[in-house]
Amino acid sequence: MARLFGTDGVRGLANRDITADLALKLGQAAARYTLEKLPAKRRNSEQKPKAIIGRDTRVSGEFLSHAIAAGLASAGMDVVRIGIVPTPAVAFLMTSGEYDLGVMISASHNPMPDNGIKFFAKGGFKLEDAVEDEIQALLENAEGWEAPTGEGVGEITSDHAIADRAYVNHLLEACDTPLKGLRIAVDCANGAASFLGPEALREAGADVVVMNASPDGRNINDDCGSTHPEQLQAVVVASKAAFGVAFDGDADRCLAVDHEGNLIDGDKIMGMLAVGLKKSGRLNNDTLVVTVMSNLGLKLAMEKQGIKTVQTAVGDRYVLEEILASGHALGGEQSGHVINAHYATTGDGILTALMIARDVKRSGKTLAELTSFIQRLPQTLINVPNVDKNGLESEVIQDAVAKAEAFLGDTGRVLLRASGTEPLVRVMVEAATQTEADAAAQRLADVVAKELAL
Known part of the structure; x- marks a missing residue:
């Protein structure tokens, strides 16, 4: 087997x-x-x-x-x-x-x-x-x-009722800031957070606008939640919420939406929380753990804040391994898995929502203001199908990658990843401009398609 x-x-x-x-x-x-x-x-x-x-x-x-x-x-x-x-x-x-x-x-x-x-x-x-x-x-x-x-x-x-008692109390202790006066829109993805997510935020004092919290066994993640935040973006603006949060089906990830309806991804959430922890002296080693998929813009923004970034392979388990091995406190993924090791041993969407709310409430600033210092670099992702995904160490491909990196300089980066389940290679390029990202990604994708064709 x-x-x-x-x-x-x-x-x-x-x-x-x-x-x-x-x-x-x-x-x-x-x-x-x-x-x-x-x-x-x-x-x-x-x-x-x-x-x-x-x-x-x-x-x-x-x-x-x-x-x-x-x-x-x-x-x-x-x-x-x-x-x-x-x-x-x-x-x-x-x-x-x-x-x-x-x-x-x-x-x-x-x-x-x-x-x-x-x-x-x-x-x-x-x-x-x-x-x-x-x-x-x-x-x-x-x-x-x-x-x-x-x-x-x-x-x-x-x-x-055991999770309602112990887990919600734990979340409220972690938040430790009354959220009275804060209106938060919550998309529960018709999933596992449909009950405890709104409950925790309400008990913390927030005015909660709830959506997609009527699970019927078949509508989980169905055009809703963190993978489909469009509904939440509209509801945040219509309800005049301070911000919104979207969970996935099992609530181990969280994405956010600012008061203007702009999506705040996991990179921006991690960056904001890292700065807050550093100010309070709780960002262990002044380091944020991210994966190779985090945008270069996050790394550049962290450098300006005096925060180091450490990269791991894609997957929250690898983020956690690095956190535990090196004694860091915070890490996660662009997709919204955020691990705050002071309070959790895995990604926790409801905890992340409460941490966002706490920082917004304490600072008196909007979520847009708290995340504005992180400027996402233009990114292009091209999936190259029907290729030998195990051939990425080819001299021809490595030479093409080196040329792309030289072309981009310090303002961009290149990432080639083999799919875990398909004969496919993902080519990702970040650059100072979208035109540069598109051009470099297409050149690399052409080389991969020709060199590794099945």
């Missing part, structure tokens, strides 16, 4: 790639791994290890949560199903030490037919690649495993 886990758990088309049978077996394998790693004293204790399971609003999440709960319990773990919650709520609950394994059933910003399963370890961190590989090995080699019986079988219970 090919590697089951991707960069963010196991994901695919529900009931075809992600089936009830797979969920059950994954649950058994994850429980077996957890039990094997317990200290001897815990293994011999009458108190069984405990798992929590959350899900987003997809209709397929219901049968998948039952299936994975069955797998966990049949392998000897007690299970608490906590219902529809944001992914960061599961991560936060895993920091309490009460649970041995966290499970989130979601395909994040993907369309409704997809779904996924991801695990969290104690402390609220996603599993390392090596651990995922061990779980997959247990799934593939179940012969000879003796399932528990009698008292050894786990119990399944439900507590759909």
Whole structure:
């Protein structure tokens, strides 16, 4: 079997790639791994290890949560199903030490037919690649495993209020600034933040204009949320909101819209928050962690503020790895995954919304003013299909990249990335002008298409 886990758990088309049978077996394998790693004293204790399971609003999440709960319990773990919650709520609950394994059933910003399963370890961190590989090995080699019986079988219970109590209180403590007088428009993407997102902002004192918060199991991410912010842009202007925020399906990302309806992407959000943390002495190492997809304009703006940027590969897990390894406090992606390590172990859209609101309220400035110092450089992205994506180290291509970089100088950059799922190469160029970006990107795309044609 090919590697089951991707960069963010196991994901695919529900009931075809992600089936009830797979969920059950994954649950058994994850429980077996957890039990094997317990200290001897815990293994011999009458108190069984405990798992929590959350899900987003997809209709397929219901049968998948039952299936994975069955797998966990049949392998000897007690299970608490906590219902529809944001992914960061599961991560936060895993920091309490009460649970041995966290499970989130979601395909994040993907369309409704997809779904996924991801695990969290104690402390609220996603599993390392090596651990995922061990779980997959247990799934593939179940012969000879003796399932528990009698008292050894786990119990399944439900507590759909646990996130409302613990997680929302945590968010309010992190905000620590009354938001009274601040009108905020919120697009919940008909997803996992449909209830807790508006609740947290209201309890912080904001006047909340809510949209796309009526999930029916089928409308998650459907022309709404962070992947389709057009509705939010119109509502912010029409409602005279101070700003708006848009979550994705599982609320681990957040984009914003200023009072004039302009989109504020993850780069601008991170830049604004980084400056605020630096002023308060809480931007560890005066460093912001970004991915290679962040716009060069963010890096240049940070340099002027005395803030260093460190780049990682694309994916919030790589951002977090760098944050933990180097002791930084803030990082994220242009897409809206923002990790504030003072309060979270993963990207958290609701937390990000509250941090934006806190900075707007404290400063007395508009979101547009707080982010105006970050000037996005013109960017061109060209997808080159039907190519050998493993051939990017070709001498011809590397020579073309070097020539493009020399042409752009310090005011631009070049990035070539192989698609993870298709025979496709993405050519991205940023430059001082759109004309320069377009020209350099097209020249590179032509070279890639000719040199790597299948």
